[in-house]
Amino acid sequence: MTTLLAKPEEAYLLRLYVAGQSPKCITAFVNLKKICEEHLAEKYQIEVIDLLENPKLAGGDQILAIPTLVRRLPEPVRKIIGDLSNTERVLVGLDLKRRK
Amino acid sequence: MPQTLGKQQSGLALPPSRPQIPKAPTGIQGLDEITGGGLPKGRPTLVCGSAGCGKTLLAMEFLVRGAIEFDEPGVFMAFEETAKDLTQNVASLGFDLDSLIAEKKMVLDFVYIERSEIEETGEYDLEGLFIRLGQSIDAIGAKRVVLDTIESLFAGLPNPLILRAELRRLFRWLKEKGVTAIITGERGENSLTRQGLEEYVSDCVIVLDHRVRDQASSRRLRVVKYRGSTHGTNEYPFLIDEDGISVLPVTSLGLQHDVTTDRIPSGIARLDTMLGGKGFFRGSSVLISGTAGTGKSSISAHFVDAACRRGERALYFAFEESPSQIMRNMRSIGIDLEPWVDQGLLRFQSTRPAFAGLEMQLTMIHKATVNFNPQVVIVDPLNGFIIGDNATEVKSMLTRLADFLKTKKISSMFTQLLSSGVTQGTDDMAVSSMIDTWLVLRDIEVGGERNRGLYIIKSRGMAHSNQVRECLLTDRGVELREVYVGAGGVLTGSARLAQEAQELASKLTRKQEIDRRQIELESKRRALDAQIAALRAEFEVREAEAMKIIAQEQAQAAQLLQERVEMGLSRSADL
Numbered sequence: 001m002t003t004l005l006a007k008p009e010e011a012y013l014l015r016l017y018v019a020g021q022s023p024k025c026i027t028a029f030v031n032l033k034k035i036c037e038e039h040l041a042e043k044y045q046i047e048v049i050d051l052l053e054n055p056k057l058a059g060g061d062q063i064l065a066i067p068t069l070v071r072r073l074p075e076p077v078r079k080i081i082g083d084l085s086n087t088e089r090v091l092v093g094l095d096l097k098r099r100k
Numbered sequence: 101m102p103q104t105l106g107k108q109q110s111g112l113a114l115p116p117s118r119p120q121i122p123k124a125p126t127g128i129q130g131l132d133e134i135t136g137g138g139l140p141k142g143r144p145t146l147v148c149g150s151a152g153c154g155k156t157l158l159a160m161e162f163l164v165r166g167a168i169e170f171d172e173p174g175v176f177m178a179f180e181e182t183a184k185d186l187t188q189n190v191a192s193l194g195f196d197l198d199s200l201i202a203e204k205k206m207v208l209d210f211v212y213i214e215r216s217e218i219e220e221t222g223e224y225d226l227e228g229l230f231i232r233l234g235q236s237i238d239a240i241g242a243k244r245v246v247l248d249t250i251e252s253l254f255a256g257l258p259n260p261l262i263l264r265a266e267l268r269r270l271f272r273w274l275k276e277k278g279v280t281a282i283i284t285g286e287r288g289e290n291s292l293t294r295q296g297l298e299e300y301v302s303d304c305v306i307v308l309d310h311r312v313r314d315q316a317s318s319r320r321l322r323v324v325k326y327r328g329s330t331h332g333t334n335e336y337p338f339l340i341d342e343d344g345i346s347v348l349p350v351t352s353l354g355l356q357h358d359v360t361t362d363r364i365p366s367g368i369a370r371l372d373t374m375l376g377g378k379g380f381f382r383g384s385s386v387l388i389s390g391t392a393g394t395g396k397s398s399i400s401a402h403f404v405d406a407a408c409r410r411g412e413r414a415l416y417f418a419f420e421e422s423p424s425q426i427m428r429n430m431r432s433i434g435i436d437l438e439p440w441v442d443q444g445l446l447r448f449q450s451t452r453p454a455f456a457g458l459e460m461q462l463t464m465i466h467k468a469t470v471n472f473n474p475q476v477v478i479v480d481p482l483n484g485f486i487i488g489d490n491a492t493e494v495k496s497m498l499t500r501l502a503d504f505l506k507t508k509k510i511s512s513m514f515t516q517l518l519s520s521g522v523t524q525g526t527d528d529m530a531v532s533s534m535i536d537t538w539l540v541l542r543d544i545e546v547g548g549e550r551n552r553g554l555y556i557i558k559s560r561g562m563a564h565s566n567q568v569r570e571c572l573l574t575d576r577g578v579e580l581r582e583v584y585v586g587a588g589g590v591l592t593g594s595a596r597l598a599q600e601a602q603e604l605a606s607k608l609t610r611k612q613e614i615d616r617r618q619i620e621l622e623s624k625r626r627a628l629d630a631q632i633a634a635l636r637a638e639f640e641v642r643e644a645e646a647m648k649i650i651a652q653e654q655a656q657a658a659q660l661l662q663e664r665v666e667m668g669l670s671r672s673a674d675l
Contacts, residue, residue, distance in 0.1 A: 015230065027223075031222075055232070055234070056235065058232045059209070059232060064211065065225065065226055066226070066228050066231075078217060078219070080218075082224045084219050084221050089220065091288040092219060092573065
C-alpha cells in the first residue's frame with residue numbers, strides 16, 4: 001500500500017489511447033484498471049479511444065506514442081506514455097505521488 | 101538568320117541512354133539543375149544544417165511549389181513552429197498557405213511535444229505519429245511530406261532507442277506510402293546530423309551552410325549524397341530573398357557553347373570600323389580597361405543605347421554609382437537612357453559589392469539575368485569585387501559568370517579600373533583570358549595636359565585595327581579621332597591642334613608662294629609677248645618699206661629695159 005498524497009477530491013477522467021489490440025495496449029489497459037482500483041477508489045472514469053477506428057482524434061490530444069494515457073481531469077492535463085507497467089511512474093504522472 | 105556553330109551540351113552531361121531514378125522536381129531555382137531533376141521520388145531526403153540555414157524554408161518551398169507547380173499535394177508536419185507562425189513566416193515570400201490548405205493542396209500539422217508533460221512508464225511505440233501522418237496524407241492524397249524538425253522528437257521523447265527504431269520504421273513506411281519526404285535535422289559536430297540520421301535516411305542528403313567571412317555572409321548548399329544519380333558535388337552558393345531560395349548552379353562544365361557569327365554594333369561608329377567594320381560578335385564578352393575618368397562607362401552607355409534602339413533588353417549592373425547618377429552623367433554627353441528605362445528595355449541593378457559576399461553577388465546577378473532575360477549585360481566596374489586578397493575567388497566567380505552569359509548568348513561588357521601608372525597589358529584580375537575583345541583606354545600626357553587614347557589589344561575572331569585613336573567625350577557622345585603622328589611623336593589634344601594650325605599656316609604660305617610665282621611667270625610672258633609684238637610691228641614696217649623700194653627698183657629696171665627696147669627699136673629704124 002503506497003502512501004497517497006491526498007485523497008482525490010474530484011473524479012479522475014482518464015483517456016487511454018490505443019491502436020488496435022496490440023499486446024502493449026492490452027497490457028496498458030489491464031495495468032490501468034489495476035492502478036485505478038487500487039488508488040482511485042470509485043472516483044474515476046476511463047475512456048478507451050482506439051485510433052485505428054478514430055484516427056482524427058489523435059490530433060486533439062496531440063498523441064504521438066501508443067499507448068498514451070491522458071489525465072483530462074483534474075486539470076492540468078497530464079500525459080503518460082507506455083504500457084503503464086511502472087506503477088511508481090504512473091502514480092507520479094497522475095499526481096498521486098510526489099516525484100522523488 | 102544567325103548561323104550557329106558547334107554542338108550544345110547542357111547541364112551536367114548525363115549520357116541520355118541510361119535509365120535514371122524517378123525524381124520529384126523541387127521548383128527551386130537552380131536546385132533541380134544540381135540534382136539532375138529534383139529529389140528522389142518516393143524516398144526520404146535529409147536536409148541538415150545549423151540554425152538559421154534555411155532548412156524549414158527549403159522544405160516549405162518544396163511543398164508549396166509541389167502543390168502549385170507540379171500538382172502534388174503535401175503534408176507539412178511541424179514539430180517546432182506552430183501552424184500560425186509558419187503561415188506568417190512564409191507569407192512574405194508570396195506563399196499563401198491558408199488558401200492552399202483551403203483548396204486541400206496542403207495540410208499543416210503542428211505536433212506539440214512538451215517533455216515536462218510526458219511521463220514514461222513502460223514500453224511504447226510511435227504509432228500515434230504514424231496514424232496522424234497517415235491521416236493527413238490520405239485526407240488530400242499527398243505525394244510530398246515534410247517533417248520539420250526531427251530534433252524536436254529527440255528533445256521531447258525520453259527514450260532515444262525507441263525513437264530511433266520508430267524512425268527507421270517511419271522512413272520505411274514513408275517509402276511504402278510512395279511519398280517524397282524531406283526530413284530536416286541539425287548539423288552535427290562529427291557526423292552530418294547531430295542524431296546520426298544519415299544512417300537511416302541515406303537516399304539523399306543535402307547540407308546547408310551559412311558562414312560569415314570578411315563581414316559578409318554567404319550561404320552554401322551541398323548535395324553530399326544522392327543514391328542512384330549523378331549530381332553536382334560542389335558547394336553551391338544560394339540566396340534567400342523575397343522569392344524564396346535561389347541556388348546558383350554551374351551550368352557549363354565543359355566549354356561547349358554554341359556560337360553565332362552575328363555582329364552587333366558598339367554604338368560608336370568609329371569603333372565599329374576599328375573592329376573589322378562590323379562591331380562585336382553577338383554573345384561575346386568585352387572588357388574595357390582604363391584608368392580613372394577615361395570614359396569606360398560612357399562606352400558602355402553607348403553600347404546599351406545601341407542595343408535598346410534595336411529593341412533588345414539590357415541589364416546594367418552598377419557597382420559604384422546609382423542609376424540616377426549614371427543617367428545624369430550620360431545625359432551630359434548626349435546619351436539619354438531614361439526613355440529605355442521607361443519602356444522597360446533597360447534595367448539597372450545597383451549594389452555595392454562589399455554589401456554581400458562574392459557568391460551572393462554572383463547569385464544575384466544570375467537571378468536577375470534569368471528573370472529579366474536581357475540580350476546585353478553590363479558589369480561596371482569589376483574592381484569592386486576584389487576585397488582583401490580574394491583574387492583567385494574573383495577569377496573563379498568571373499569565369500562562372502562569363503560562362504553562364506555565353507551559354508545564354510548574352511553579349512557582355514565589363515569595365516575594369518586600372519590604377520594610374522599601370523601600363524597596358526597588366527591584368528591584376530587575370531580575367532583577360534576569358535574575354536573575347538579587350539579595349540584599353542590610355543592616358544596620353546604631353547605638353548602639360550592629359551588626353552585619352554583608345555586602342556584594341558585583342559579581339560578574337562576578327563581583324564581589328566592596331567591604331568591608337570584619340571577618345572573625346574563631347575556633348576554628342578564619345579568620338580574617336582585619328583591620332584596625329586607628327587615629328588615629335590603622337591600628339592593629342594591641344595598639342596595636336598597647335599600642330600594642325602601650324603601645318604595649315606605653312607600650307608597657306610606655300611600656296612601663296614605658288615600663286616605669286618605663277619603671276620610672275622604670267623607677267624613675264626606678257627612682257628615677252630609685247631616685245632615680240634613690237635619687234636614684229638617694226639619688222640612689218642621695214643618689210644613694207646623694203647618691199648616698196650624693191651618694187652620701185654623693179655619698176656625702174658623694167659622702165660630702163662623698156663626704154664632700151666624702145667631705143668633699140670628706134671635705132672633699128674635707120675637700116
